[in-house]
Amino acid sequence: MKNEPMMRKLVELAREDEPPPLSREEAEALIDAALEEAERPSPARRSVRRWMVAVAGAAAIAAAALMTWFVGDAVQSTPEPTALELPSGDRLTATPGAAFRIERAEAAERLIEIDGGTMLFEVVPLETEERFLVVTPHVRVEVRGTVFSVEVERERSRVRVFAGRVDVFEGSRRTTVDADQVLVSTTRALASLEDDGPLGELGREAARHHTTRSSIDPRELPIVIGEPARAEETVAAIAEEAEPRPVRAPRGVALTEVAEAPETPEVIATEPDEVEVRGWIVRGEATRALAYADAHEGGSWRMIEAEALRASGRFQESVVEFELAASALSGSQKATAVFNAAQVSFREARNPAGAIVILDRWSATEPGAPLEERALALRVRALRAAGRTDEARAQARYYLDRFPRSGLSTWMQGLADGAAVGEPE
Amino acid sequence: MSLQLRVITNSDPIVPDRRIDALRAGDRKATAEVLRELLPFVRRWLHRLLGPRGDLDDATQDALTEISRALPRYEGRASLKTLAHRITVRTAYRYYGRKHGREVLSLVPPALEDVDPESKAMSREALARLHRCLERLPERRRVAFVLCAIEGMTPQEAAEVEGVSAVAMRSRLMHARAEIERRLSADPYVVALTGGRDEE
Numbered sequence: 001m002k003n004e005p006m007m008r009k010l011v012e013l014a015r016e017d018e019p020p021p022l023s024r025e026e027a028e029a030l031i032d033a034a035l036e037e038a039e040r041p042s043p044a045r046r047s048v049r050r051w052m053v054a055v056a057g058a059a060a061i062a063a064a065a066l067m068t069w070f071v072g073d074a075v076q077s078t079p080e081p082t083a084l085e086l087p088s089g090d091r092l093t094a095t096p097g098a099a100f101r102i103e104r105a106e107a108a109e110r111l112i113e114i115d116g117g118t119m120l121f122e123v124v125p126l127e128t129e130e131r132f133l134v135v136t137p138h139v140r141v142e143v144r145g146t147v148f149s150v151e152v153e154r155e156r157s158r159v160r161v162f163a164g165r166v167d168v169f170e171g172s173r174r175t176t177v178d179a180d181q182v183l184v185s186t187t188r189a190l191a192s193l194e195d196d197g198p199l200g201e202l203g204r205e206a207a208r209h210h211t212t213r214s215s216i217d218p219r220e221l222p223i224v225i226g227e228p229a230r231a232e233e234t235v236a237a238i239a240e241e242a243e244p245r246p247v248r249a250p251r252g253v254a255l256t257e258v259a260e261a262p263e264t265p266e267v268i269a270t271e272p273d274e275v276e277v278r279g280w281i282v283r284g285e286a287t288r289a290l291a292y293a294d295a296h297e298g299g300s301w302r303m304i305e306a307e308a309l310r311a312s313g314r315f316q317e318s319v320v321e322f323e324l325a326a327s328a329l330s331g332s333q334k335a336t337a338v339f340n341a342a343q344v345s346f347r348e349a350r351n352p353a354g355a356i357v358i359l360d361r362w363s364a365t366e367p368g369a370p371l372e373e374r375a376l377a378l379r380v381r382a383l384r385a386a387g388r389t390d391e392a393r394a395q396a397r398y399y400l401d402r403f404p405r406s407g408l409s410t411w412m413q414g415l416a417d418g419a420a421v422g423e424p425e
Numbered sequence: 426m427s428l429q430l431r432v433i434t435n436s437d438p439i440v441p442d443r444r445i446d447a448l449r450a451g452d453r454k455a456t457a458e459v460l461r462e463l464l465p466f467v468r469r470w471l472h473r474l475l476g477p478r479g480d481l482d483d484a485t486q487d488a489l490t491e492i493s494r495a496l497p498r499y500e501g502r503a504s505l506k507t508l509a510h511r512i513t514v515r516t517a518y519r520y521y522g523r524k525h526g527r528e529v530l531s532l533v534p535p536a537l538e539d540v541d542p543e544s545k546a547m548s549r550e551a552l553a554r555l556h557r558c559l560e561r562l563p564e565r566r567r568v569a570f571v572l573c574a575i576e577g578m579t580p581q582e583a584a585e586v587e588g589v590s591a592v593a594m595r596s597r598l599m600h601a602r603a604e605i606e607r608r609l610s611a612d613p614y615v616v617a618l619t620g621g622r623d624e625e
Contacts (some may be wrong), residue, residue: 297564327518
């Protein structure tokens with residue numbers, strides 16, 4: 001080292017430097033304050049009293065955590081439209097109150113089930129071996145790269161196509177729906193699209209930007225798997241990111257404010273970006289992803305590290321890393337990191353008490369929190385698993401007050417009533 | 426009832442402390458006793474991790490709160506000090522990037538020709554410049570430097586606190602040192618105060 005004496009001297013100075021002294025009284029006051037803070041009722045419980053106030057100003061994206069890890073979980077979107085992206089780059093938008101479930105999110109097959117509400121799908125053009133399916137109680141929709149919406153009501157489903165073409169199956173009967181056409185399941189009547197329906201404006205805009213696979217720039221693919229794409233929040237999140245990161249070009253209305261395409265794309269094309277590194281995890285190269293992510297700063301790289309640790313079976317470390325990611329992130333990304341930490345703690349690390357602590361520490365179940373419904377559901381399950389039955393039942397009742405139409409409502413009701421319920425499906 | 430704190434190395438047997446049960450049961454007195462013993466360590470760690478700033482006691486309280494919350498889950502598999510250090514580092518990360526709260530009193534540095542090289546004022550100024558330099562480092566490298574260079578931990582020990590591999594910790598440390606040297610060797614004040622470049 002050229003400056004070894006300088007470094008030695010500085011380190012010596014730093015080692016000798018002590019914090020300002022604390023009197024015994026001050027030390028005791030600090031300890032008392034810490035103990036009191038630690039013993040305070042959890043934010044989730046306090047929130048019951050505060051939710052009326054909090055909900056008024058809260059904007060929520062309920063399905064923010066629909067990452068590969070949460071495939072199979074039921075989701076009911078919040079009072080705000082829900083937008084998210086799958087790892088494959090497909091973009092999904094749900095109307096407020098829509099109930100859906102992402103059953104599969106692999107490249108080979110994406111399967112989304114809708115129980116109610118309307119969802120708009122912007123599907124990237126598929127390779128021959130890839131499938132994208134949407135299933136409702138009435139129809140099955142097969143896609144080959146298109147923009148379309150599916151509206152599900154009690155008696156019927158409507159499939160509206162804004163770009164491309166889809167095949168709709170009712171039983172064994174197949175109907176091909178082209179752009180600017182609508183199919184209503186009960187009548188099986190194919191008609192020209194005159195009423196664009198809910199999310200129609202978004203669908204039209206997305207159709208204008210719809211591209212073929214060959215024209216997609218790899219840098220347009222999503223930065224974070226399943227990252228919610230609420231326009232106003234995405235702008236802020238990118239602005240707050242401490243390090244330069246690839247920014248996708250806009251493809252639809254929801255993201256038109258996000259950013260311009262980078263002017264010097266060659267700069268970001270030289271190193272693997274976050275999408276590529278996440279791909280390593282999916283392909284079973286978690287160790288490689290871990291090493292690469294570790295050399296980078298920023299909350300989203302920490303998320304990748306946490307995911308890699310999770311994929312490697314290092315669950316406790318994954319929990320810690322997800323929480324560190326949460327410290328560095330904001331908005332719905334932060335909420336996703338917190339939820340992941342709690343979920344890994346609950347599911348893989350088998351530490352329900354830890355999951356509760358995490359959810360409470362980060363106020364994840366506050367009314368209006370980005371993942372409130374999922375966090376509340378997880379907290380109920382964790383309380384139950386931790387043997388805190390009375391609290392679990394009380395929390396289930398609160399859950400039902402907040403989300404009476406959720407896919408978990410039957411299970412929650414059973415739990416609240418004291419019935420012998422198993423784990424929810 | 427006092428809980429002895431000690432650094433447990435890999436070769437140390439981890440002896441279950443009989444008071445772990447009290448901590449796990451959330452015994453307030455046992456928890457307060459542990460916090461009392463940890464407080465000087467936590468405060469010093471944070472002082473080094475964060476540098477001189479007005480919200481040191483806020484950070485200390487936050488760290489103690491987190492430690493207090495973690496104690497009921499403590500199973501004695503690692504030393505309490507390691508657990509506390511890990512939580513303290515995590516707390517420091519939360520404070521990085523925050524405004525410093527109250528402004529820390531900063532002295533106008535004395536002119537080089539007016540001070541005795543051994544004086545406290547010079548040392549304080551050199552230290553202040555080191556901390557300013559640390560503030561410009563990426564957080565992980567900053568933590569690596571503090572843990573390894575200032576706290577004197579081995580990369581393996583620091584890696585354990587951070588929950589990363591020793592290789593990653595070494596890499597962070599190496600980059601941190603290089604960056605600090607690059608920045609401070611261009612600072613004539615620091616060079617003069619510390620006798621830098623002697624070996625160039």
